[in-house]
Amino acid sequence: MYDDEEDLPLALAKKYPHLLMVSPVTGKPTEYTVCSQYPLGWFKIIEQLVQKVDALNLPSSIFFTQIKEKFGTLRSYTSYHTEELGQLITEAEQKSAVTCEVCGEPGRTRNLVWIATLCDTHIGPELELLEESEE
Numbered sequence: 001m002y003d004d005e006e007d008l009p010l011a012l013a014k015k016y017p018h019l020l021m022v023s024p025v026t027g028k029p030t031e032y033t034v035c036s037q038y039p040l041g042w043f044k045i046i047e048q049l050v051q052k053v054d055a056l057n058l059p060s061s062i063f064f065t066q067i068k069e070k071f072g073t074l075r076s077y078t079s080y081h082t083e084e085l086g087q088l089i090t091e092a093e094q095k096s097a098v099t100c101e102v103c104g105e106p107g108r109t110r111n112l113v114w115i116a117t118l119c120d121t122h123i124g125p126e127l128e129l130l131e132e133s134e135e
């Protein structure tokens with residue numbers, strides 16, 4: 001787990017405002033970011049993704065429009081698509097599929113009532129039962 005969890009996504013956004021604090025609608029800088037609504041267990045994956053994208057030195061018209069969890073994995077959307085960018089985003093999505101979205105420990109995608117990627121600790125006994133009874 002991380003200290004000051006609440007502030008991590010915002011701190012990251014403020015470190016890379018040109019990638020994370022741009023309005024997906026107007027393309028202009030904004031104080032509000034939709035790129036901080038993701039599970040904190042994946043923070044390290046997202047931090048690495050943003051660092052790698054920053055290192056590509058892309059034109060300022062290319063930025064993240066959304067970073068979120070969907071169907072148990074990390075989905076990242078950008079204003080434009082390039083092959084290099086797509087590869088980094090796919091890498092991050094693949095990492096998220098084997099990382100607990102609560103704590104960042106190794107996990108796997110579980111088909112529960114909803115789909116989430118969790119480690120054995122964070123799945124909890126009741127949910128585990130539910131998962132087994134489906135098989």
Ligand SMILES: [Zn+2]
Pocket residue numbers: 100101102103104105118119120121122
């Ligand atoms: Zn966990």
